[in-house]
Amino acid sequence: MLYGRAAEQDRIHQLLSRAREGVSSALVIHGEAGIGKTALLGYAADAASPGRVLRTVGIETEMELAFGGLHALLTPVADRVDRLPEPQAAALKAAFGLSGAVVRDRLALGVAVLSSLSQAADGGSLLCLIDDAQWLDQASLDALTFAARRLRGEGVVMLFALRDSVPGGQITGLPRLRLQGLDSASADALLTGHVADLSPNARDQIVEQAQGNPLALLELPAALTVEQRAGRVNPVTLPAGPASPTSRIQETFQEQLRRLPDATRSMLLVAAADDSGDLDLVLRASTRFGATLEDLEPAERARLVLLADNTLSFRHPLIRSVTYQDTPLARRLAAHRALADAWGDTMAGEQQADRRAWHLAAATTGTDEDVADAMVGVAQRAGGRQGTASASAAYERAAQLTTVPARRAKLLASAAFTSAEAGQFHRTAALTDRINALALDPAMLADFARVRAIVELDRGTPHQATRILLACADRLGSSADLAPVLAEAVATAQSSGDRSLMTEVAARIPASSEHSIARAMADPGGSDTGYPTGLTPAQDAGFAERILAGTYHRLIADHHTALQVAAACVRDCRDHDVVGWLPTSLHLLAEAQMYLGLHEEAGSTAAEGLALAERFGRNHRATYLRGTLAAHAALRGERDRCTGLSGVALRHADAHGIEQAGAHAHRALGLLDLGLGQAESALEHLEAARARVEHPVLSAFLLPDLVEAAIRAGQPDRASGPVLALTAWAQATGRPAAVALARRCQAMTAPDDATEQHFTTALRLHGRSSAQPFERARTELLYGEWLRRERRRTDARHQLHGALETFEELGALPWAARARTELQACGGAADLDSPTNTRFGRLSPQEREVVRLAATGATNREIAAQLFLSPRTVGHHLYRAFPKLGISSRTELPQVLLRDDAPADL
Structure with a gap:
């Protein structure tokens, strides 16, 4: 299988078809x-007609063997030589050493090759593959x-497959x-398909290199060690793997x-040990080995390195890898020490300080508290892209x-926690096994417990994860580090669906403002006492705490606030590379989008979340995201x-x-099944579903569906x-959307004389909430x-028209079909001037x-900020909307809006 070569494969396919x-x-x-190149030739051979392929491969050691490559290509059809015209046959026999003659007429030989290929095609088609043409003998x-x-x-x-930057073989x-x-x-797909046990972060580093x-x-x-495969990264150098090459x-x-001369190899080693490409830095560090700028000339002439704009780069990534790995350990350590000294000479900011620290760490074979301090500084400054992974x-290197056991435990705990934030969960699990929890202070103990709970969620059960967090809470007492531990304990207990466990968590939550959201979420009696509004995390x-706050607002039907909290979490995850929390944040965002009728966006958000969860091994969150995507598919009637x-x-x-x-x-x-009319x-x-969750708030989201299914099933x-x-629940929340x-459900079960009042009240409240268009259409x-x-x-x-229009806009096809059937049953039809038949009505709600x-x-960008989307998604919506509106640019939009109430040209 070829990766990323669709255009090239298509071009070869066209050649073969012609x-x-x-x-x-x-x-x-x-x-x-x-x-x-060779892989692409292999694809061509597989795509060609069976038995219609001739091959030859240039071999560097046989470049002086005249006509060797040509002979290898035409040997399968050599028995046809005598069918050629006499001059051509003679030229081929001479070239192949069959006649003892000398090839005197190169023109006749070329024509003979052309005739031989035409003859081999035999009225059909023929594919000739000439691989490594740069090493083919010149005569061939x-x-x-x-x-x-x-x-x-x-x-x-x-x-012809031809390698660049190799003398000879010019075509x-x-x-x-x-x-x-x-x-x-x-x-990334190539690595995933061929290299096992490689963490996402290690894969990203390999992709970059x-x-x-x-x-x-x-x-x-x-060349990666087991730890490096699990995600431990050093951003300034390559791993030191086996020196023996494998290709x-x-x-x-x-x-x-x-x-190359020793001085030249020393300079290349320095360049390979640092990825900055800074020529001046390489020159300063190389002076420690007695090398100068002139010593780079042999490497330039051999086209091993390229020099431009005061930068030095290796022509091929494997040259850098071989340079580093084929050098003895002592010289690698010396190169790192020289680079640390060179970076120290130009201290101009945090980046330089970080690189110097990494090189000092790479040059140190034992323990060194000063270098450990420097590495802690690197960790604390890490930010931006790949900040948490770095x-x-x-922290781990520190x-x-x-040499201090208590400090080692603390640093390993920091490494474990930040690895979880970076999505390196396999590495997180390995780090937690090396930590002595007894040596941790309260703050680190809290982080350690949360990391262990994360690992347990993906490998074990939410019930046991909650137990880990509660044990930590008991040890912390009234510590200031208690809030995040209890917030996660609430979330894990909810996942278990165990009401008694949630009661146990609630008993640990202090009656203070910083724990108000956790207390409201954990109290199973909340539906009796009411739910406070406007709760926001510190x-x-x-x-x-922020995810818990967003979940709380979703559960009390405050979907706009949930959307804002979720969008902010997603944005911060991206900005600060907190990959570990990104799938959870995307899940919360997708759920809020679903409730607000942004179904297309919800599907895209949940799909991204699931892809990330699967990639980083977040099995727990992936299970939730599959449920969200399943609900999205259900609304659209996508049964399979x-x-x-x-x-x-x-x-x-x-x-x-x-x-x-x-x-x-x-x-x-x-x-x-409800949308498809299968009520039973x-x-x-x-x-x-309801039997799985004992908490009345956690099961409230499915009650409207359950009531409708029971009524339609005649029970x-x-x-x-x-x-x-x-x-x-609705009375406790006080939210119009919930009430x-x-x-609506009361209307389905109330006496006939009260039914209409319930329905009209429900519709009025739907309007006031400005949310849940799908639920309003169902009403x-x-x-x-x-x-x-x-x-x-x-x-x-009148009611059925409104329902039909909304269902169609949302892409809820089974529900639209039901509304259309009911409309036809009462003698109605879709009006030509209804929103679904105008240009503007053809758009989705988000469009x-x-x-x-x-x-x-x-x-x-301004639209994206207002709608909590990315600028790219906004552009995608406009790209899809323009054809529906019959326009080609955004300058035409005001005119389209002015005639929005006009029927479309159908």
């Missing part, structure tokens, strides 16, 4: 060593390129295709390097350098996708006791309890159905908001 029609062609595929190369330039209608394709007069490095996504070279991507991981290309580089590595609160996602989520939830996530997966299946199976799924007695629970749901559908049964067809049509703001002149 050859089958009798059209010949030739192509020179060139690029640096290891870039994938001349004859083959002569033929390639004269191909016309023979049905022959000739592909002119033929079309060329230069292979570039793989893009980062393709490089390999510069898109496929061979380097596969070879560089071989012919590496052997070639190794031989080239060994032929901080974790720095722990290795210190300004300096961590992600645990919904059942597939729910099935995977349920299997993991059952195996690890994640009852809340299991409830979400069951709810998605219930919602799917919907009721079974929804009651199974109103199974709806009475959920209606009472929903009503109690609207309760009144309109149910109200319309009731009105039709009451033979009030005109009133019914409408983006278009309205763009029409005011707002930039993509």
